[in-house]
Amino acid sequence: xxxxxxxxxxxxxxxxxxxxxxxxxxxxxxxxxxxxxxxxxxxxxxxxxxxxxxxxxxxxxxxxxxxxxxxxxxxxxxxxxxxxxxxxxxxxxxxxxxxxxxxxxxxxxxxxxxxxxxxxxxxxxxxxxxxxxxxxxxxxxxxxxxxxxxxxxxxxxxxxxxxxxxxxxxxxxxxxxxxxxxxxxxxxxxxxxxxxxxxxxxxxxxxxxxxxxxxxxxxxxx
Numbered sequence: 001x002x003x004x005x006x007x008x009x010x011x012x013x014x015x016x017x018x019x020x021x022x023x024x025x026x027x028x029x030x031x032x033x034x035x036x037x038x039x040x041x042x043x044x045x046x047x048x049x050x051x052x053x054x055x056x057x058x059x060x061x062x063x064x065x066x067x068x069x070x071x072x073x074x075x076x077x078x079x080x081x082x083x084x085x086x087x088x089x090x091x092x093x094x095x096x097x098x099x100x101x102x103x104x105x106x107x108x109x110x111x112x113x114x115x116x117x118x119x120x121x122x123x124x125x126x127x128x129x130x131x132x133x134x135x136x137x138x139x140x141x142x143x144x145x146x147x148x149x150x151x152x153x154x155x156x157x158x159x160x161x162x163x164x165x166x167x168x169x170x171x172x173x174x175x176x177x178x179x180x181x182x183x184x185x186x187x188x189x190x191x192x193x194x195x196x197x198x199x200x201x202x203x204x205x206x207x208x209x210x211x212x213x214x215x216x217x218x219x220x221x222x
Contacts, residue, residue, distance in 0.1 A: 004114040004155075006111070006159050007110065008109065008110055008111075009109040009111055009121075011098060013111055017097070018094065021089070021094065021121060023144075024142030025086050026082055028082060029082055032209055033078045035209065036078055036207050036208060046067060046071070050063045053066040077206065080203065093123075101123050101124075101125060106136075107123070108124060109121070112152045114147065120144065120153065121143075121156070122141040122157065123138075124137060124160045127173060133171060135173055136160070136164045137173050138160050138174040141156060141183070153183070157186055157190055158190055161218070169218050170218060172215070172216040172218065173214065173215050174187065174213075174214050175211040175212065176211060178210050178212055179209070191217075194214055196212075197213070198210060198211060
């Protein structure tokens with residue numbers, strides 16, 4: 001494997017960074033869809049409505065159309081939280097990455113570069129509502145699909161942890177989808193521990209996907 005290196009974001013990286021970010025978020029939609037289909041309420045909805053349609057009309061075609069229509073609706077419901085997250089980010093912190101992450105020494109945005117191409121991203125910024133502690137939040141960790149499994153995500157995470165120590169943060173926090181086992185392994189391998197599990201908002205609760213919330217205690221640099 002060719003060596004990669006991690007550096008700070010530059011303006012010419014924007015197009016590739018946004019592509020990696022967007023694809024990284026939407027990558028989870030299919031797995032979330034099948035996760036929702038396994039829920040008892042989804043089973044009852046799909047087979048209850050299509051079964052009622054068959055009993056009411058006696059038509060297998062109408063029953064099948066109802067089943068397929070419900071699948072399409074469920075796919076849209078599952079995809080919405082992810083697309084909404086992307087849209088919100090592109091209109092807030094990811095709209096002007098330099099301003100959001102590189103205009104203050106307490107935050108930063110990094111990319112992993114391999115053979116002249118950006119293949120991974122991560123960023124971090126202070127948690128404003130932290131009480132009594134200086135907290136840093138790790139955000140938007142993503143690696144291009146064809147470059148996963150090469151240790152890039154772990155290196156990006158360790159870069160954030162070193163930054164947190166250099167900037168004298170007390171701890172680093174983040175959250176991860178409860179079925180994103182690859183990310184969880186990365187975080188736990190560098191010292192993060194789970195604090196709790198919760199739904200981030202109502203739209204995530206609707207598709208039965210909670211988040212694991214993680215924390216890392218920054219060792220003293222003294």
